[in-house]
Amino acid sequence: MGKKVLIASLYSADPVILAVTRLGAERLILLVDDDANKEQEKSLKLIQDSLGRVIDVKTVKVGTYDVLGTARKVAEVIMMQPSEDWIYVNVTGGRKTKALGLLYGAYARAERVRKIAYNADDKKTVVYLPKMGYNLKDSEKTVLDAVASGRYTTLAALAEGVDISRAMLYRNVKELEANGYLDMTDGIRLTMAGELVRV
Numbered sequence: 001m002g003k004k005v006l007i008a009s010l011y012s013a014d015p016v017i018l019a020v021t022r023l024g025a026e027r028l029i030l031l032v033d034d035d036a037n038k039e040q041e042k043s044l045k046l047i048q049d050s051l052g053r054v055i056d057v058k059t060v061k062v063g064t065y066d067v068l069g070t071a072r073k074v075a076e077v078i079m080m081q082p083s084e085d086w087i088y089v090n091v092t093g094g095r096k097t098k099a100l101g102l103l104y105g106a107y108a109r110a111e112r113v114r115k116i117a118y119n120a121d122d123k124k125t126v127v128y129l130p131k132m133g134y135n136l137k138d139s140e141k142t143v144l145d146a147v148a149s150g151r152y153t154t155l156a157a158l159a160e161g162v163d164i165s166r167a168m169l170y171r172n173v174k175e176l177e178a179n180g181y182l183d184m185t186d187g188i189r190l191t192m193a194g195e196l197v198r199v
Contacts, residue, residue, distance in 0.1 A: 068192060143172045
């Protein structure tokens with residue numbers, strides 16, 4: 001059996017220490033701000049000085065308000081863990097934007113994540129969030145990747161450029177737009193949700 005790995009956003013130390021203790025984590029990966037303030041630095045030092053004596057503690061710097069960049073970094077970190085490890089995510093600490101990036105990154109690699117948790121303010125209740133994935137079809141991924149490349153700004157250009165039938169392309173575009181992944185108001189472009197599902 002692999003190790004229990006906890007990936008958590010950080011601001012104050014309490015939610016992280018509680019999550020590590022309840023889970024029995026053997027490795028802790030903390031998301032810290034690129035420009036950490038004194039409170040976050042103090043919390044990180046406390047965790048390193050206490051938990052760092054008994055478990056492996058790593059930090060990953062992310063942009064404070066960069067939801068998409070955080071999601072990408074989290075997905076990358078998840079995939080770097082050995083396949084036999086059990087990965088848990090805790091979105092309690094840190095700014096909401098960082099917690100959302102952590103959550104979206106976990107959704108992007110849902111097959112590798114065991115549980116996603118949030119610690120309630122009473123410090124006793126743990127709320128387990130639904131573990132969801134994006135479940136795109138291969139042809140939908142092809143469409144999103146093609147649009148993301150920037151080479152196709154109209155539906156007609158996209159139809160000429162991708163290697164799927166026109167009927168399938170139009171069904172995919174309609175579905176992707178309905179799910180909020182594509183914006184068709186002025187040509188064709190990815191929304192932030194479209195960028196997130198590509199993580």
